[in-house]
Amino acid sequence: MAQPTMTPEALERFLSSVEPGRRASVTAFRAITGGYSRLSVVADVRWDHGGTERLVLRGDPPPGDGVFVSDRDAEWLMLGALSRAGSIPVARPRWYDATGEFFGTKCIVFDHVAGRSLQDVLRGAEDATAPGRMFVDTIAQVHGTPLDALGAAAEQPSSWDDYVDGVLDVYRAVDREVADSSPVLRYASAVLVRHRPPPVPFTLVHGDCQPSNVLVTESGEHVVIDWEFARIGDPREDLGYYTQIPMQPNVYHHDPQAFLARYRERTGLTEEQVNPGTVEYFLVIGMAHLLAQILRALDAVSRGSTRGVLATYLVNAVTHQYGLYLGICRRVAA
Amino acid sequence: MISRPTTEQVLLDCCRVLEDDVLPGVTDETTQVRLVMLGKVLRNAAIRAAHEVAWMREETAAIEGYARAVAATVGPDGLRTAQDALAAGPHASLHLADVVEVYVRASDLLSLALEAALADGRDELVREGEALLSARLAHEDEVVGGWDAAGR
Numbered sequence: 154m155a156q157p158t159m160t161p162e163a164l165e166r167f168l169s170s171v172e173p174g175r176r177a178s179v180t181a182f183r184a185i186t187g188g189y190s191r192l193s194v195v196a197d198v199r200w201d202h203g204g205t206e207r208l209v210l211r212g213d214p215p216p217g218d219g220v221f222v223s224d225r226d227a228e229w230l231m232l233g234a235l236s237r238a239g240s241i242p243v244a245r246p247r248w249y250d251a252t253g254e255f256f257g258t259k260c261i262v263f264d265h266v267a268g269r270s271l272q273d274v275l276r277g278a279e280d281a282t283a284p285g286r287m288f289v290d291t292i293a294q295v296h297g298t299p300l301d302a303l304g305a306a307a308e309q310p311s312s313w314d315d316y317v318d319g320v321l322d323v324y325r326a327v328d329r330e331v332a333d334s335s336p337v338l339r340y341a342s343a344v345l346v347r348h349r350p351p352p353v354p355f356t357l358v359h360g361d362c363q364p365s366n367v368l369v370t371e372s373g374e375h376v377v378i379d380w381e382f383a384r385i386g387d388p389r390e391d392l393g394y395y396t397q398i399p400m401q402p403n404v405y406h407h408d409p410q411a412f413l414a415r416y417r418e419r420t421g422l423t424e425e426q427v428n429p430g431t432v433e434y435f436l437v438i439g440m441a442h443l444l445a446q447i448l449r450a451l452d453a454v455s456r457g458s459t460r461g462v463l464a465t466y467l468v469n470a471v472t473h474q475y476g477l478y479l480g481i482c483r484r485v486a487a
Numbered sequence: 488m489i490s491r492p493t494t495e496q497v498l499l500d501c502c503r504v505l506e507d508d509v510l511p512g513v514t515d516e517t518t519q520v521r522l523v524m525l526g527k528v529l530r531n532a533a534i535r536a537a538h539e540v541a542w543m544r545e546e547t548a549a550i551e552g553y554a555r556a557v558a559a560t561v562g563p564d565g566l567r568t569a570q571d572a573l574a575a576g577p578h579a580s581l582h583l584a585d586v587v588e589v590y591v592r593a594s595d596l597l598s599l600a601l602e603a604a605l606a607d608g609r610d611e612l613v614r615e616g617e618a619l620l621s622a623r624l625a626h627e628d629e630v631v632g633g634w635d636a637a638g639r
Contacts (some may be wrong), residue, residue, distance in 0.1 A: 186516040186638060334594035336601065337620055343602050365639065399636050466524035466637070468531060472627040473634035481618055486613075 154249045156215050157258035159194050164210065167255035167262070168198065171248045176201040181312070185209070189463060190221035190381065192258070194277055195265055206277035207267075209244065212260035220450040220464050221443065223381035224252065225259035230306040231383050233260070238302035241294050246370075266376045275402050287483060289373055289412055290366050292395075293419030296356040296388040303357065307385045313352040316386065320441045321346050327445040331452035337475040338444075341437055344482040355385050358439075362391035363398045367465040371400040390439030392416065392432045397440065405432075433481045444474055498533035502526050508539060520638035527637065534630045542626045545589040547573075549619055550593040550600075556615070557600040561607040569596040 161179035168177040181197035194210040213225060232246040244263040250256050271291075274284045300309060310316035324338040359366070360382025368376045392413075397407050404411045411430050417427050448471065450464040492500070510522050551573065558566045571597050574590040597619060604612035 184517055187522055189639070328598070330592070334591045334598065336594050336598040337624070339598035340601050340605075340616070340620060343605050347605075400639060401636055462521050462524045462528060465528045465531075469527065469631040469634045470636070472624070472631045476624050476628065479617065479624060483617065 155255050157192055157212055157256060157260075159192055159210055159212050159256050159258070161196065164196055164198070164385060165261075167248070167250055167260075170255065179194045179260050180205075188379075190214075190219065190223065194421045201483060207265035208247065209263045209265050210256070210260055211263065211271055212250075212258040213258050214258075214461075217453075217458065218461055220460055220467060225249075225381075226260060227306070228381045228383075229261055231303070231380050232263075234303045234306040235298070235380070238298060240298040241291075242374065243380065244376055244378055248370050251392035266368045266370065266378070268368040268370040268376070271369050271375065272400055274369050275364055275404065281402055281404070281407070284364075284369075285377060285407065286411070286415060287369070288367065288404050289415045291367050292359075292362060292388075292391055292421055293389070293416055295359050295362075295377060296420060298357040300355065300357065300385060303385070307357070307383065309385045309441075311356060313355070313387070314349070316355075317349055317438060320438045323445050331448050332455055333448070333452065335448070335475070337478055341478040343480055344486050345434060345437055348434075348485045350389075350434050350441060351426050353387060353389065353426045356387040356388040356391050358384050358388060360384060360391070360394075360439075361402070362439075364404070365400065380387065387438065388420070388422075388436060389427060389431055389435035392427070392439075393434065393436030394439035396432060396436055397474065399473075430484065433477075434485060436480060440474060444471065447471055493535040494536040498529050498536065500531070502529045509605055519547045519562070520584065530632070531585070531630050538629070540586050543545055543586050546623055546626070547590055547593040547620070550597045550621070553612075553615055554596050554600045557604050557609075560609055561603050562610060565603050566596065566599055569598075569599050572596075 161182045162330050164179050164182070165177055179196050180199050181195075183195055185193040192210075192212045192214055196210060198206045198208055205258050214382055225237045227248045229246065229251070232243060235241060236245055244266050245262055246261060248262045250258075250260040250262075256472050271284055271288055275281050275288075278284055300307075310319075321339045321342045324342040324410045326336075328335050328338050359377065359380065361379050366377060368378060370376070392405070396403070409432075413424075413427055413429070413432065416422075417424065420427075422439070447464070447467045450460045451458055451468065451471070454464050505522060505526050510519065510526075511523060513519050554566055554570055554573075560572070563570075569592070571591040573589065576592050577585040578589055580586070597616065601613065601620075604616055618638035
């Protein structure tokens with residue numbers, strides 16, 4: 154595929170193709186910063202028969218650039234399924250350049266959602282109790298999505314034990330694959346496979362579960378965005394993943410017991426299934442694929458490729474994760 | 488060769504230029520975030536340049552001793568290949584690529600030794616292996632100085 158050409162002109166050509174009965178003029182077009190994976194743009198569009206719209210474009214970075222890899226086809230399918238299911242509010246997916254014909258990269262076009270990220274709301278709140286609860290409830294809502302509503306958008310693992318073992322094996326596999334060696338990953342994999350927590354039913358897992366991916370509208374409604382890593386898995390992966398998010402305030406770390414009590418109340422899971430110990434176990438599970446992608450990107454750099462500054466910057470994240478993993482291993486095995 | 492300023496000092500000076508002279512003049516948000524990341528990467532590299540050879544050599548020596556202790560306790564079979572590979576590494580050279588090569592072989596040996604200790608239920612050896620991992624992470628922590636997810 155060619156280099157991404159996510160430009161106003163490309164958007165106008167694309168809209169002419171998907172809406173052949175009318176013409177659109179792009180009146181504003183600006184990149185959205187802050188994401189670590191996809192190229193995102195917000196665009197204002199005026200239609201020739203009247204009316205304006207604000208849209209969001211989300212495309213892949215140039216091939217071989219960046220760190221995180223995800224499948225736009227899968228994301229488009231997932232968004233369509235979630236949008237139809239209506240179980241969790243998502244930004245309405247409108248159109249998809251599935252071949253990159255118009256944007257030089259696969260690109261999903263969404264309705265723009267006017268609002269602030271829940272992380273911003275939390276940061277600015279004198280009392281973060283209500284937005285904190287909104288976050289917990291939103292996670293529970295994601296996990297309450299009926300799996301049959303997802304259709305072909307996500308594959309259900311065959312068994313819980315195989316699923317957890319398979320994820321732990323991701324660490325062993327990436328350690329074999331890359332030129333560097335990571336004893337912490339090998340050790341974590343070996344320890345955690347011996348100390349599996351009690352299983353819970355599979356659910357939809359967001360995969361990048363954090364308040365930055367929840368938009369809050371002026372009317373107080375919420376919309377969950379960034380579904381590129383969504384999958385069917387263990388719901389505690391999202392909880393564990395969130396615990397390692399460094400942006401403050403972190404609702405979980407503010408009061409883990411209150412966070413988990415509310416989550417259990419919303420999901421019906423038991424304290425044996427959802428507690429600080431199981432959550433930190435699933436930090437390691439929930440981070441596996443993303444950490445493996447970071448390590449592959451660093452390996453590419455070590456072999457002479459360039460992945461942009463994000464790859465080498467994320468060495469910091471890897472070190473942070475290793476420290477967390479070692480502490481978790483000690484507690485799990487104690 | 489010119490040894491002073493050291494590599495660490497050169498890189499830290501680059502950081503100062505980047506952060507004090509270049510960054511304030513940049514208005515594009517995406518570029519600002521990239522420059523902040525670049526500054527952090529340069530700082531990391533400065534600390535690594537100052538210490539990494541010594542740290543890797545120290546850790547390698549400790550791992551060799553640990554692997555011998557594990558092999559003596561649980562049996563040498565699972566470790567012999569990795570021990571031989573480490574012994575055959577370019578130990579005499581202080582060129583960074585050679586030190587790294589030896590360190591990677593030592594790291595593989597540490598993984599195997601720790602797994603063997605764990606599988607055999609040798610708690611004391613597991614704790615010793617964990618201590619080596621802690622020492623490794625302490626060095627890595629010194630390099631990175633924390634994680635804050637710039638731009639997010």
